[in-house]
Amino acid sequence: MSTTETPSYKPDIPGDAVTQTTENIHIELTPHALDSLAATRFVRSPSAGATVLFIGTTRDSFNDLPVSSLAYTSYAPLAMSTLHTIATTLLAKHALTRIAIIHKLGECPIGEESIVIAVSAPHRQAAWRAGEEALEETKKRAEIWKLERFEGGEGVWRANRDGVMGVKVGEDKCEGGQAGGASA
Secondary structure, three states, rough: EEEEEOOOOOOOOOOEEEEEEEOOEEEEEEEEOOOOOHHHHHHHOOEEEEEEEEEEEOOOOOOOEEEOOOOOOOOHHHHHHHHHHHHHHHHHHHHOEEEEEEEEOOOEEEEEEEEEEEEEOOOHHHHHHHHHHHHHHHHHHHHEEEEEOHHHHHOEEEEEEHHHHHHHHOOOOOHOOOOOOOOO
């Protein structure tokens, strides 16, 4: 379900990044620009034969409506716990070497990165599968919400997993059969 916000609304976000890092997992919620190179460096390992990097960016339209920006907010303590659980599960399930999940909080203008996921594994198939699953599980489960602002109009609040204008994925699909919002 979606709600609307006036164009001047600013979500309350932390001033600094919230991070949790172990030897094999890096989780981060940050109001700063995302650094895909740092995520790639974190997952790099001599025992990994494959590294997969996914960068989700803010599109300029959604269902033929011009998007001006996205803004993300979260309940950081719970979102960090959920992201760590996702990373731990995927690390074991796909025999990964390392995984990094980094999500933007706050304003995310058109063309800017909203999420970076990097995974490494001994073999490419495991890395590909884990990268995609990390994205889908993050969108499905993490306590992160987005305010999608449209040109000349109000914003619409949605959970990351919501599809067409606040309809949960599974109940409806966006144009072209793809579920999701203005970000990847």
